[in-house]
Amino acid sequence: MVKKIKKTQIFRHIIQLIMFVLSPGLFILAFSELKSIYTMIIKGNFNFITAFPTLIEFTTVIIATVFLGRFFCGWVCAFGTYNDFLYLLSKKVFKINFKVNEEVDKVLKYVKYVVLLLLVIVVWTMGSKVLDTTSPWDAFAQITNFPQVLFDYTIGVALLLLITIGALFVERFFCRYLCPLGAVFNILSKIGILKIKKPSDKCGKCRLCTNNCSMGLSLYKVESVCGGDCINCFKCIEACPRSNTKINVLGENVNPELASGVAIAAMVGLYAVNNLGASAVANSGLATASTTSTSTSSTSQKYKDGTYTGTGTGFHGATTEMSVTIKNNKITKVETVSNGDTPDFYARAESTITSEIISNQSTSVDTVSGATYTSEGIINATQEALKKAEVGSSATNTTTTPTASTDDKSTNTANTATTANTYKDGTYTGSGSGFHGGTTQMSVTIKDNKITKVETVSNGDTPDFYARAESTIISQIVSTQSTTVDTVSGATYSSEGIISATQEALSKAKA
Structure with missing residues (x-):
């Protein structure tokens, strides 16, 4: 039969x-x-x-x-x-x-x-x-x-x-x-x-x-x-x-x-729709609106307004640098300045940890299963930033790269006089290791403290994998003004090569 x-x-x-x-x-x-x-x-x-x-x-x-x-x-x-x-x-x-x-x-x-x-x-x-x-x-x-x-x-x-x-x-x-x-x-x-x-x-x-x-x-x-x-x-x-x-x-x-x-x-399809919805929620500012709507009139002043940075140690001893923005004694924004962590683990932990910190107005949050050490790096870096923000602290404010749209610039004009530039204008290059150890070299252009262009100078990667990763990773870095972006599925190592090379270039651009 x-x-x-x-x-x-x-x-x-x-x-x-x-x-x-x-x-x-x-x-x-x-x-x-x-x-x-x-x-x-x-x-x-x-x-x-x-x-x-x-x-x-x-x-x-x-x-x-x-x-x-x-x-x-x-x-x-x-x-x-x-x-x-x-x-x-x-x-x-x-x-x-x-x-x-x-x-x-x-x-x-x-x-x-x-x-x-x-x-x-x-x-x-x-x-x-x-x-x-x-x-x-x-x-x-x-x-x-x-x-x-x-x-x-x-x-x-x-x-x-x-x-x-x-x-x-x-x-x-x-x-x-x-x-x-x-x-x-x-x-x-x-x-x-x-x-x-x-x-x-x-x-x-x-x-x-x-x-x-x-x-x-x-x-x-x-x-x-x-x-x-x-x-x-x-x-x-x-x-x-x-x-x-x-x-x-x-x-x-x-x-x-x-x-x-x-x-x-x-x-x-549902996953794609949910991602679009999540992006819309994040961009609309609804995620922070609910945490800032409560009255602070009766709250004792714990933090000074401003943006502060701190560092922590993540997976494999990688250094994570976070910025925390305080407004009206509230944590209104927690962002990654830089990280040397494994991209997959970092992406798994970042959005969850930062959202919970803002929601709880505290760093007493749970680590993300499967990314415990990465989570601890984010939490520790945020704690150090908040310590600098405490009333009575002698630490000075440091402000990260602005990510506001053109329409929002008028609201930030008063603050820019005291804003310390994160990057120097110019074009900088860096290298990273991609698929099968292929060397990727990237150039990053900075203008007015913004990442305006990221381009490939050369790469020894497998062309198919590299092409799959290049446009997506570059557009994400420019749009988020950060190298903390997700790798492209099916081209993880090529993505990591691009990200690492961009990070090295940005380290040269630091003011």
């Missing part, structure tokens, strides 16, 4: 591999954003519009999960992909055929709710730092830098090893029994519009759908499944020899390739 080609599974594995390479830390980023929502709620300072720019990933995933089910878990999550391919390896190469007893499996699936509850109580509510060095998903998110991860997350790596062993014997071991984010999705996905329908009158004693279920669901006992532990992998659809198992959306049976393609496209 010729085996049927499982087109949906081939498509799924391709998507999984792409997301594994492009966004290995998406799971921990979404989970850390859920933590941010919870901590803001219990502190009584949650404002969705204010927080939205720092909640893009979780917002995207949760909306998609509520309406379409757990496609994120089955198709996108890198930690789920890791579990899938470990089990595939054990089954095809090592010929391991271990099965968990059905009743034992049911009981073990409640463990993930215990894990979630412990995290909420011990870490999120009580503020324990136990996960700072013991989190297996933090270790996984940074595994590309294994020597440092092994040193910083020794217990986390040990737990990751145990999860790896479990995944070799039980399909989706972590997802079934331990995933705290999966516990949340399990509850919220049950109201979705997508169901897997399986009229049992045609099944007889067949157990193929159950035997092929990634999450070990007893499908032979039910007529349909909507969300819950189902991760929409659709293995049951392709395993059914009678084509009895169907995907049903709003009462209509649909093709599995079409359903999965639409779901993935919807997530990508």
